[in-house]
Amino acid sequence: MAINRRTRLLIPGALLALALLSGCGSSSSDTSTIPTAASIFYAHSAVFKNNSTSQLLYTVGYNGFGQLGDGTLTTRTTAAPVAGLDRVNRFAAGGDHTLSLAFTNVSSVFGWGSNQQGQIGAAKSTTGSDAHSKVPVKIPLHGEVTDVAAGAFHSLAVVAGQVRSWGFNGNGQLGDATLISNTTPVAVVTAVPASTDTTPITGITSVAAGGSHSLALTADHKVYAWGNNGSGQLGKDPAGTSGTFSTTAELVQVNGADLANVVQIASGGGTSYARLGNGEVWFWGYNPVARATSFAPTKIVMPAGAAVIARISAGWDHLLLLAGDGTLWGWGFNGYAQLGDGTQVSTAAPVQVRFSSTRVMDRVTSISAFGNHSMARSGGVWYGWGDNSNGQLGNPILTNDIGFLSVPVRVGGL
Secondary structure, three states: OOEEOOOOOOOOOOOOOOOOOOOOOOOOOOOOOOOOOOOEOOOEEEEEEEOOOOOOOOEEOOOOOOOOOOOOOOEEEEEEOOOOOOOOEEEEEOOEEEEEEEEOOEEEEEEEEOOOOOOHHHHHHHHOHHHHEEEEEEEEOOOOEEEEEOOOOOOEEEEEEEEEEEEEOOOOOOOOOOOOOEEEEOOEEOOOOOOOOOOOOOOOEEEEEOOEEEEEEEEOOOEEEEEEEOOOOOOOOOOOOOOOEEEEEEEEEEEOOOOOOOEEEOOOOOOEEEOOOOOOEEEEEEEEEOOEEEEEEEEOOOOOOOOOOEEEEEEOOOOEEOOOOOOOOEEEEOOOOOOOOOOOEEEEEEOOOEEEOOOEEEEEEEEOOOOEEEEEEEEOEEEEEEEEEOOOOOOOOOOOOOEEEEEEOOOOOO
């Protein structure tokens, strides 16, 4: 087990004036009330134990708002199933809340954790000690739900090819042509804010939620974005001559001659990603390596000899890239060793996740990137690396220092 001192994360100004210090702060004990304000973000994990299509959801890490769903507010360093939740098919871990989706005769979506911005979309308070749920509560969505996504303070779901959104909307991330937050799901529409057209977008197959922006992928492989564009994460110039796109509730199509046949989308704090059918991966918005912003899609160039990328997963400022041969690569900010190469060196060239200098991680079948930490299932075993200051990697929190794991270590409880 390699443990190093944690360094301060530098966050781009992508979330209003809020400084989301992902994973910062100390561990929590069970108390009678939730924190009066959120100060620890993306410090919990949620994974499936195996590769079955319907299975129990396991959680671990920070639990100050009940985002582990175990009926307590106690931070936990060993992964365990969510209490009272049946088998589910998909999930999403947000800043301080969690969503699950079960494909049943009538699709069931549940949320738990913080509801201070209405992000769990249920009949719960948004103020005071009741602004949370320690156990899953059903979200009122009607129709066949096929995907869910969780941002810092907002949530998304695909319902019969349309998108429903709920939670904080100060940047237009709900896409309902307003800047008004909602505690219950609303339709993402095609209208610009000044229009009276409230026609919902259609033909959507998947969604992704960033810190304060949203993405949707259509059946014909187009990408749409809305919300915060302070870093260019909507694929538009924030100060373009055709209008100001620093914040917009208007849907914008992410253009670019190279973004053809997009088959997967992902989103970090202020960064957007697209994987193409040929395995290429592109990003736009905040560049966590150069610490610069750009609205023009840029290709992530894989090292020579790397296999075609088959899956991606985005953390706050880093990306995991799973290759078709079962090897795993990391790209982006590496101040917490979340790239898994045993260093703290951020890199524009993807590096291979490895157990040691002589052994790379292979036989990977599942990946999950979170705030400043990563997890992957290799050879049937879950491993984690990066920030562990709240036990989110399923390993004990150091009592004399706040540390992180610089190489993959087995996740306790999985």
